[in-house]
Amino acid sequence: xxxxxxxxxxxxxxxxxxxxxxxxxxxxxxxxxxxxxxxxxxxxxxxxxxxxxxxxxxxxxxxxxxxxxxxxxxxxxxxxxxxxxxxxxxxxxxxxxxxx
Numbered sequence: 001x002x003x004x005x006x007x008x009x010x011x012x013x014x015x016x017x018x019x020x021x022x023x024x025x026x027x028x029x030x031x032x033x034x035x036x037x038x039x040x041x042x043x044x045x046x047x048x049x050x051x052x053x054x055x056x057x058x059x060x061x062x063x064x065x066x067x068x069x070x071x072x073x074x075x076x077x078x079x080x081x082x083x084x085x086x087x088x089x090x091x092x093x094x095x096x097x098x099x100x
Contacts, residue, residue: 001030001062027098030062036093047090056087056097 006025013020039046050056088096 001028003028003064025098027096028062028064029094029096031092031094032060033093035059035089035095037091039091042091045091047088050087051085056085059087059089059095061095061097 004027006027008023008025011021011023042048086098090096
């Protein structure tokens with residue numbers, strides 16, 4: 001599995017409480033062999049693309065968390081708007097997701 005983060009901006013920094021908030025672009029990449037398919041059955045397409053979270057909501061995704069987060073909620077990533085997500089599934093079962 002690969003994970004990458006791109007910090008888009010820092011919203012606030014507090015030196016007294018030693019914390020900060022920021023916006024990020026988050027990417028996951030992993031292989032789920034259960035999603036592998038034959039490209040010939042899909043018109044030769046080597047990957048399936050989808051914008052929005054409808055497809056992502058129906059497949060298994062890794063449980064990603066920030067171990068040293070000062071404040072963490074199980075819904076941190078659920079706050080992302082559905083339309084701000086992207087998913088690509090390759091014929092070999094490689095899954096690539098990104099969220100704003």
